[in-house]
Amino acid sequence: MITLKTKNKKLNLKTSKIFYPLFLLTFLLISSCGQKEKKEEPTFNIKTESKTTPIAETNSDKTQNTNVLGKRMFIACAACHNLKKGEAHKVGPNLYGIFGKKSATTEGFEYSEALKASGITWSEETIRKWMQDPAGYVPQTKMAFVGIKKEEQQTALIEYLKEETKIEE
Template structure:
């Protein structure tokens, strides 16, 4: 008897004998794979620009730029430390007489107070070699005529 009741209930659920072309239930569709576009690798100059963000409060880079708390850095490569006209350097910076190049800037930026004891720069330095290298690449690109 239970079988007869079950068959009649199932038959009643079938509705009309017409075939429906409309799908009332959404069939889940496969999500197409998202194309992962690899970000273009950043150049040392681009990475250095981010590092320089820590410096721009005190330094300008453009030709003829004004001094701030620190000197304008235009043409820094090949300059002698403490010689930018119009900036009040510490005695230590003037007497250091360092010619700024990649090596001296990297050493100074690693630890300014130990590289030139007595200088006025309050920045503690860049501990990561990669940051120093990228900053130097950016400075080379931005502080020299193009």
């Protein structure tokens, strides 16, 4: 998404048509990779869960968030942010219950002075401005993020975040 800001809008429509078969294939791969066996060539000693966890059974799929674009956009956020209640802060804060919250108020995370002083309340509108260009919105923020420039990508990510950070009843 980072370089996409310079890309032609037509591109998406056309590529999506052309890649539709790839979409299908990808879907098939996702649904079948649970059965996929790895060849027995143990060169690497460290095994991890991700090798055996079928993608179709990951947590976010269990919550049945069908917002595919939003989920994909979140790849750009996941290194820094957890979303679920009780999960740790990473280089960025856990975003559980972020909508409606005042900026820089989640406990246990050290925010920049700039964000503390910003007086922002996180809404769809402010989160959109933030994800588009955090340093442009709040100069001197310590969030190092290049920004999401495409509106439909912002919208999908906002919807995804709304769903995933929803306060548990």
